[in-house]
Amino acid sequence: MNDQDRRSMPLFSISIVKKLTELTARQIRYYEEQGLIHPARSTGNQRLFSFNDVDRLLEIKNLLDRGINLAGIKHIILEDQKAKQKNDEQRNGLSDKELRKILKNELYQAGKMGKSNLRQGDLSRFFH
Structure with a gap:
């Protein structure tokens, strides 16, 4: 509470x-x-x-x-x-669902074309 x-x-x-x-x-x-x-x-x-x-x-x-x-x-x-x-x-401009979608897209985009992202390691455990 x-x-x-x-x-x-x-x-x-x-x-x-x-x-x-x-x-x-x-x-x-x-x-x-x-x-x-x-x-x-x-x-x-x-x-x-x-x-x-x-x-x-x-x-x-x-x-x-x-x-x-x-x-x-x-x-x-x-x-x-x-x-x-x-x-x-x-x-509270972004809902949890919207934030999750943005972070998920960021994670997937980071792996393409040899790009890397600082959050990639932190976020990968949540989206597999």
């Missing part, structure tokens, strides 16, 4: 989140209604918050303390999400 999966696990009840963030239950429910957080629900329909939800609530609280209204907070959070998504797409 990676760190992102751990941070996304719904663990905390609203009473614990209230203590961690110093927000009221009404404020937390309001931010959920506004689509700023998305807590999971237990089988008994109880809200369960993740570390990411708590971080988001603390970010909202900080922005409110700086005098930014809810519309501004929504805009900031939306822009942050878009930037993160764009970074993830750039970082």
Whole structure:
């Protein structure tokens, strides 16, 4: 399990989140209604918050303390999400399948016409 999966696990009840963030239950429910957080629900329909939800609530609280209204907070959070998504797409530009195909072609091309490649020895064990 990676760190992102751990941070996304719904663990905390609203009473614990209230203590961690110093927000009221009404404020937390309001931010959920506004689509700023998305807590999971237990089988008994109880809200369960993740570390990411708590971080988001603390970010909202900080922005409110700086005098930014809810519309501004929504805009900031939306822009942050878009930037993160764009970074993830750039970082993960090639799928594993595409990378494997490129490396396999590179390996086969290296043996033709007397060419050699530094990766040839490293990669050959994976493609035979």
